Amino acid sequence: MNLTFTLRIRRPQGWADFTVTVPDDAYVLDALEAAERHDPTLLFRHACHHASCGSCGLRVNGRERLGCVTRVAEVASRGRVLKLEPLRNLPRLGDLLVDHQPLFSRIDAVDLPPIRAAASEAVAGPQPTRFENCIECGLCVSACPVAGSDSSYWGPAALAAAARVAAEPRGRDVASVLKLVDDEHGLWRCHGVFECTEVCPADVDPAGLIMGLRQRLLEGERQ
Amino acid sequence: MEQMEQIKMGSGRWGWLLQAVSGILLVVLVGLHWVAQHFLAAGGLRTYADVAAYLRQPVIFGLETAFLIVVTTHALLGVRAILLDLGLGPRADHVLRWALALVGAATVGYGLDLTLAVIR
Amino acid sequence: MKRWFDLRRRSAGLWAFRLHRLSGIGLVLYLYLHLAVLNQLRGGPGRWDAFVALARSPLFLALDVILLGGVLIHGLNGLRLTLLGFGRGLRWQKQLFWVALTLSVVLMGWGAVAMFRR
Numbered sequence: 001m002n003l004t005f006t007l008r009i010r011r012p013q014g015w016a017d018f019t020v021t022v023p024d025d026a027y028v029l030d031a032l033e034a035a036e037r038h039d040p041t042l043l044f045r046h047a048c049h050h051a052s053c054g055s056c057g058l059r060v061n062g063r064e065r066l067g068c069v070t071r072v073a074e075v076a077s078r079g080r081v082l083k084l085e086p087l088r089n090l091p092r093l094g095d096l097l098v099d100h101q102p103l104f105s106r107i108d109a110v111d112l113p114p115i116r117a118a119a120s121e122a123v124a125g126p127q128p129t130r131f132e133n134c135i136e137c138g139l140c141v142s143a144c145p146v147a148g149s150d151s152s153y154w155g156p157a158a159l160a161a162a163a164r165v166a167a168e169p170r171g172r173d174v175a176s177v178l179k180l181v182d183d184e185h186g187l188w189r190c191h192g193v194f195e196c197t198e199v200c201p202a203d204v205d206p207a208g209l210i211m212g213l214r215q216r217l218l219e220g221e222r223q
Numbered sequence: 224m225e226q227m228e229q230i231k232m233g234s235g236r237w238g239w240l241l242q243a244v245s246g247i248l249l250v251v252l253v254g255l256h257w258v259a260q261h262f263l264a265a266g267g268l269r270t271y272a273d274v275a276a277y278l279r280q281p282v283i284f285g286l287e288t289a290f291l292i293v294v295t296t297h298a299l300l301g302v303r304a305i306l307l308d309l310g311l312g313p314r315a316d317h318v319l320r321w322a323l324a325l326v327g328a329a330t331v332g333y334g335l336d337l338t339l340a341v342i343r
Numbered sequence: 344m345k346r347w348f349d350l351r352r353r354s355a356g357l358w359a360f361r362l363h364r365l366s367g368i369g370l371v372l373y374l375y376l377h378l379a380v381l382n383q384l385r386g387g388p389g390r391w392d393a394f395v396a397l398a399r400s401p402l403f404l405a406l407d408v409i410l411l412g413g414v415l416i417h418g419l420n421g422l423r424l425t426l427l428g429f430g431r432g433l434r435w436q437k438q439l440f441w442v443a444l445t446l447s448v449v450l451m452g453w454g455a456v457a458m459f460r461r
Binding site for chain 1: 353354355356357359360363424427428429430431433436437
């Protein structure tokens, strides 16, 4: 069975409508590719198509989603308009394309060890939160109202990365990382909205990690 | 206290903690204030004579003064939080802190002055 | 994990944030309005008692009920935010908001009845 609907895309010049027909088990990315066949100037990013590269983040009917794993049938139906907009709070490069560099720079600044070299290096004790889940897609930054108004806010992804370094340092200097984010525009700018945790496709729970780090700083170092 | 050594002035942690503690105090102080103003005097709200008599009691004077100080602190910290959310740089923040401290002092000063005028 | 399309579009946490901020702004404005109005006391019993007569009117009491609502939601959600900020109750952050909101409405109603009865 096929699904025909209107894809409404926010382009720099305004909204553009595309009538698109896709199989009813198609994903939003498939619909975008169908629209691109009508208009090859349409700009959007995609790579792995299975939620591990973090390239295809966008807003689907106002809500942050990954285009590759969001089924069209879930968000549109015959006669309904499917609205697509770029992620918020990151510089816009065109159509649905945003620049992730500010996000990447902040995560780099926190110096998160990128690779788990061996299972034997794993922290003993309770199962650590697998921040390695984070695919740096930027959905959390887009959903965060503080990131929207304060461009110097570190943002959920970078703060979650800092929490991860604190939890599992692997030779990183935890004190200096904490000093970095223990800041007016870091940990203390978060207002506990939890939208980041809501939209994260990789179960990072940035808000929870931020609150945990606050607890650690307020109550002093713990084992 | 171990925690006190950890608190880094100016990191934002101090501001958040003060906001949280003043908030908790306010839950109690606002409750008391509301009950006192609406339910203790005959007819609820107090006439001038009632107000003067009420404020002349040392415990009440103390509580209402504490209330004024705590609520002004909490309110102005809240204003600062909202302004910081709009992306103030460090210099603007520095100016803001002083401005709000002045407003806070003026507010408490005004309240104390008014109270003293009434109980005399 | 639920990834259903959320018709409400935004979560409890965002509503909590909006209500908290809105009530906060309202309360700061009220604080200064209240302090300004108290200046009537300087006019002595004549000025003040006339004002109190006005303040006991149903319209004013109704406004007081709205004020009470604002104080309740801001205070109760504030307690929730304090708890969360200490890393406690994170798993129940949404439920805590619904509890705070419900309690606010209930206490607001109860307070309204109590104030109007007086």
